[in-house]
Amino acid sequence: MRVVVAEDSAVLRDGLVALLGRRGHEVVAAVADGDALVAEITRLAASDALPDVVVADIRMPPGFSDEGLRAALELRTRHPGLGVLLFSQYVETRYASRLLAGGAAGVGYLLKDRVAEVSDFMDALARVAAGETVLDPEVVSQLLGASRSDDGLLRLTPREREVLGLMAEGRSNGAIAELVHLSYGAVEKNVASIFTKLELAPDAADHRRVLAVLRYLGA
CATH class of the missing domain: 1.10.10.10 (Winged helix-like DNA-binding domain superfamily/Winged helix DNA-binding domain)
Structure with a gap:
């Protein structure tokens, strides 16, 4: 898979890049905030080189509130077929509901502290890239x-x-x-x-x- 990573923590961002690379996937970009994510996807789209899936944190600079989720919503509006896996410590219900309502296929939402095995994360990423919907049970509970x-x-x-x-x-x-x-x-x-x-x-x-x-x- 071709993947773009958006994560403000340099340690976690580099860790995800290394993890994906070891499993044979290509990380075509790794950015630290929502604006950079939108800009990078726009650049790739202009070259007809959209990735298969984006992995994005939710709380990123500058406000550390819901920048990643709002960026994901914007990207899905522009590119409906783009897979998006939200990977966060937090559940943000307002924009998450809008993201799912805009087309749940190819959308995932996992909580960082509830992913026990690397294989679970990789499986979820592959399923999202293939157009499936993957939601953590806690996310489902809070979105009710x-x-x-x-x-x-x-x-x-x-x-x-x-x-x-x-x-x-x-x-x-x-x-x-x-x-x-x-x-x-x-x-x-x-x-x-x-x-x-x-x-x-x-x-x-x-x-x-x-x-x-x-x-x-x-x-």
Whole structure:
């Protein structure tokens, strides 16, 4: 993969660059703030050389608030196919919800202190680059917010909410079946019931799984 890293900590930034390089990936740029990230992606796009995925911290100079997330939102608006993996110590709900609502495919959000294995990080990065959605369960929990008042969601059973929560983490039906100790067919029935209760009719133009997750996140 071709990767751009945006991280204000020089130690962590260099560590990510070295880690990715050892695993055969090309880091085409490594920057320390949100403005530099947008500028670098703009430069690469002008050369028809967009990376496969961006790894970005959220709190970066100058304000150390949500500069990285706002940069990611801007980049996804300009380049919808660009994979973005947010890698932070913090959950920022406002812009994160907007980022996911703009198209959840190819978006990830991991918390630094909850990634136990390097292999987990690398797997998440590959999945985001491939167009999947990868969300830390804690991120999902904090993004729930307004979704609790959604009438359709209130009709879901506890099991259906559990299944939908795992869908929001980017889990496949097969992975959900293993995690909740149900048969694959039972998970399919729960998913079908979720679609029905959320009034998501089959439509070739929409991806009901993504729409259901966006409802769950209050998007």
